[in-house]
Every structure is written in C-alpha cells, then in structure tokens.
Amino acid sequence: MDTNRAVQLQAFEGPLDLLLSLISKSEIDIYDIPICEITNQYMQYLYTMNQLNMDVASEFIVMAAHLIEIKSKMMLPPEDEDETDELDPREELVRRLIEYKIFKHISEYIKSNEITYVKTISKDPEYFPQLKADNSALDISAQMLASAMRNLLIKHKIRVEDVPSAYTVDSESVSVNDKMIEISKLLELNKALNFFSLFENNLSKSQIVATFLAILELMKLNIVVLSQEDNYGDIVITKIQEENHGQ
Amino acid sequence: MDNKQLTSILESILFAVGDPVALNVMADALEISQNQTKALLDELKSEFDFEMRGFRLVQMENKYQLVTRSENFDYIKKILKDFNNTTLSQAGLETLAIVAYKQPVTRAEIEQIRGVQSSSSLDVLIDRGLVRSAGKLDVPGKPLSYETTGEFLKLMNLEKLALLPDFDEFSKGIQMALSEETAVI
Numbered sequence: 001m002d003t004n005r006a007v008q009l010q011a012f013e014g015p016l017d018l019l020l021s022l023i024s025k026s027e028i029d030i031y032d033i034p035i036c037e038i039t040n041q042y043m044q045y046l047y048t049m050n051q052l053n054m055d056v057a058s059e060f061i062v063m064a065a066h067l068i069e070i071k072s073k074m075m076l077p078p079e080d081e082d083e084t085d086e087l088d089p090r091e092e093l094v095r096r097l098i099e100y101k102i103f104k105h106i107s108e109y110i111k112s113n114e115i116t117y118v119k120t121i122s123k124d125p126e127y128f129p130q131l132k133a134d135n136s137a138l139d140i141s142a143q144m145l146a147s148a149m150r151n152l153l154i155k156h157k158i159r160v161e162d163v164p165s166a167y168t169v170d171s172e173s174v175s176v177n178d179k180m181i182e183i184s185k186l187l188e189l190n191k192a193l194n195f196f197s198l199f200e201n202n203l204s205k206s207q208i209v210a211t212f213l214a215i216l217e218l219m220k221l222n223i224v225v226l227s228q229e230d231n232y233g234d235i236v237i238t239k240i241q242e243e244n245h246g247q
Numbered sequence: 248m249d250n251k252q253l254t255s256i257l258e259s260i261l262f263a264v265g266d267p268v269a270l271n272v273m274a275d276a277l278e279i280s281q282n283q284t285k286a287l288l289d290e291l292k293s294e295f296d297f298e299m300r301g302f303r304l305v306q307m308e309n310k311y312q313l314v315t316r317s318e319n320f321d322y323i324k325k326i327l328k329d330f331n332n333t334t335l336s337q338a339g340l341e342t343l344a345i346v347a348y349k350q351p352v353t354r355a356e357i358e359q360i361r362g363v364q365s366s367s368s369l370d371v372l373i374d375r376g377l378v379r380s381a382g383k384l385d386v387p388g389k390p391l392s393y394e395t396t397g398e399f400l401k402l403m404n405l406e407k408l409a410l411l412p413d414f415d416e417f418s419k420g421i422q423m424a425l426s427e428e429t430a431v432i
Contacts (some may be wrong), residue, residue, distance in 0.1 A: 012362035013337055059363045099360060102414075106339035106348065109417070110403070113290035114340075117402040118332040120303070122312055123265035143374070148345055232266065246360050 015063030018045060030097060033090055034040040035074055037221070039067040066093070124151065144228070148235065149212050152199050174207050179214035187224065187239045195226070195235035253277055254287050256400060258313075267310035267397055278367070306406045307397035309352040314401070347399065348414050351381040351392035371395065377402065 011020040023030055046064060049056050073089040078224045186193055200213050215237065218224045228235045250340040254265065260273055288311055292304040304311045315323060327366055335343065342365050345357050357365045372378040373393075381394035405411060 009376040014361055015340065038408070057363065063362070095363070096360075098421065099364065102417050103344045103348075103360060105342055105417050105421055106344035106414075109338070110340050110347070111334070113403050114319045114334055116404065118334055119317035119329075121315040121320070121323060121330070125260070217264070217397075228389055 014057075015099060017059050017104075018042065018060070019063070020097060020101055020104075030094060033094065035067065035071050035090060039064075039071050042067055050122060117136075145212075145226075145235075148195065149208075152196075152208055152212075153205070174204075174210040176210050176213045179207075179210045180217055181191055183211075183218060183237070184223070184239075187237070191238065193237040195237060198237075250287060251292075253279065253283075254291055257284070257287055257291060261311060261313045265313075267307055267312040270309045270311065273311075280288055299304070305404075307400040308407050310397055312401070331405070335375075336368070338363075338365070338368045339371050343372055343395075344397070346378050347395050347411065350394040351384065352394075353384060353390040353392050355390060357393075412426050 007078075012021065019038070019042065022038055023033065026037070026041070028034060028038070043064060046056055046060055049060075070089045070093065183193070183198070195215070198215075199208055203211065215224070215226070217239075219226060222240055223236050224239055226235050226237055256277060257273060260276065262325055265410060268280055270284055270288070273288075274281040277284060288304065288306075294300075295302050295304055297318070301316055301319060303316050305314050308347070308413040320332075324332075338361075340378050341361055345360050349356060349360075351403055352368060354369060357369070367377065373380075376398040377395055378393050379396050379397070381392045384392045398406065400406070403411065
C-alpha cells in the first residue's frame, strides 16, 4: 500500500452506510454485487481503521462475517440439483441496503425541514406561583425534573447577562447536606413546599445544583414525596409522615 | 360576542398558555362550537402570515401553538445568546426517519434497519420531545415501542401525521435512481 497517501477515513454511521458508499464509489450494480470485490474493499477499510488504532464497532465485524458467509455460499455448488429456485445469498443484504438507503433519503428530507424548525421558538408554559390547595398527586418522571432543572438554569443564565462585567468573585461552597437540612427545616414549618419557590432568590449556579441534588437525595431517603397537579405545573414537596416512615 | 372579540380571546389564550392548546379546550372556554373555533383559528393563522406578524400559528393534529417566525430568529438570538438550537446528528435523523414511517416501532426494529445501536439516538429524540414511548407491543417479550409526537409535526411543518409524504414516494425515487445507475453501466 502507498504509505505516502494521506489516509482519508470518512466516518460512517454503520456497516450498511459503509457498504453503500463502497458500492456507489465503485459504480457497482446494487442488484448484482460482486461479493468478492466488495468484501475485499470492506475488509481493507476495517484494516485501515485498525491500523489507525480506531475502535472498530462490533457491528462492523458482524457485517464482515456476514459478507464472508455470503461469499462462501456463492462459491459452493447448489446442494440439490433439483432446487433451481434457490435464493441468491445476496438477496437479504440487498434488501437491507436498499431499505437503509431509503431511510437515509428520508432523513435528508427531515433535515431540510429542521432548518426552519430550529429557528422557531415557542414560549414556555406560563408559571403560576399561586399554589392550589388540593394537590392530587401525579407521578413525576426524571424527565420532568430534568426539564424543570434545565429551565431554571436557562432563566438564571439570562438573568446573569444583566450583571456588570467586573465584580469580585467570592469563593462559595455549598454542600448538598446543608441544603438538605435547610429544606427539612422549611418542611417543619410548612406542610408543603413549592419546588420553584426554593430557587427564587437569585441563587448562584452551584446553589441551584445543590438544592436540586438535595431534593433528589431527600426523595431517595424516603423523607419527602413530590407531586404535580398539572403537566408543567409547579411541583409540590411534602414530607412523609414519621409514623409511616419509621416502622 | 362578535368574531373579532372571539379571535382576540383566542390570541390571548394561546399566548398565556404557551404550550399547544387543544381545539376542544378553547371551544369550551369560549362556549362556541369546535367548528367555529377552528374557523377563527384558521383566519387568525392566515392573518399572522399575511401581515408577516412576529407570530405564526402552528397546528399539530388538534392542538394549536403560537411560535415565533423563523425569519426573525437571527435578531432574537442576539438577545437570547444561549438559546440552544443545535440540529440533530445524522444518527438522530435516521432514527427519527425510521420512527416516523414505521411507528409504532421497537428499538430492535430500528437497529435492524440502521445496522447499528440506536439507543442513544432514541434518548436524544425523546429528550427533545420528538419521539415518545407508545407502550408495549403485544408480541413475545413485550418490547417497548416508539412513535412520533406533535413536536415532530411542528418540525416537519405538518398539521397532521397523515400529511407526511408517502413512503412509496421515497422508495420509488431510490429504486429509479438505482436502475438509472445500472443503465449507465
């Protein structure tokens, strides 16, 4: 192999993507793939990847084995002379390649629509701080918590834009433990706490994170439960009663 | 109330809620029929477009939402500097294409078509609200299946899923391109 040649390795989504690229580069008829030639090219690619110490995903190896299997099947004479309509061993592979090619084409179509979509903004659902009295519990998924967290961080960031460019930075240490104690104390005083109210006082980023982690930790320790009445509504934190908890 | 007042209320509702609002919810609030509500919304939508207003009214199945006009994005971005508008990766787009046309589809089926692991792509799509779980399929192993959401319709700028171009259109296009390539050889 010419060692001077700059090795250009294109990234492929997977073995099917690589095969399609090899087929189109060699101007091969997809319905009549010269399996020997394509297998060689395919193996050459994997070999180069290996030489460059790149991780070859297991899917690529599986396909290599499959190609070799097809190759060997094609070299063998048909087992039964009478069985004339025996399937071409390449047929299944060709079907998969074409199906994949169609979906690649559809993904380009989706991408063309995405250009406008990413420039379209919709408003967050309105947040009403007034807490409704009866909170029928609704399960909260990790996803909902994560998106609540993300919203807080984004809002915080926008607010930070208003801060003057030069100011003194005080080192600040916030421990999750302190926050847990703080929330527990608040829960002694109030029957229920409002998730968003915990983040109201222009907290720093590390304080927001610590508060969030503290809530998760309290949940894990079965000290509090979270409930949410409406989708995107406020999340209510309530203490689990001692008698239920202790025994 | 005349139509002008009703339209004005609809506009306020859509702004206040922010999230997509269902047609029947708005009709109930206005105490008018769903047909009349739909007619008013359609009118509001063309008014927004005709006058190049900053809002666009998008419809996703039976839900409506106010969104900004994409042409104005560059100016909004000057203020919302951290606005995250990253596009999907090729893996994400391929996975989304498969979910769109094969739904309800399992992860295994997606991976069979793509020939590679797709769980992280699926996670990204779920996180972005483009794909959601469609429950367990009634086949051995009861695998989870996935489907597209209203947000996907927003991405495709379609009012309903039925308006998605036929799979055969893409399929025929590819088959024709392939046989042309062969003919050249």
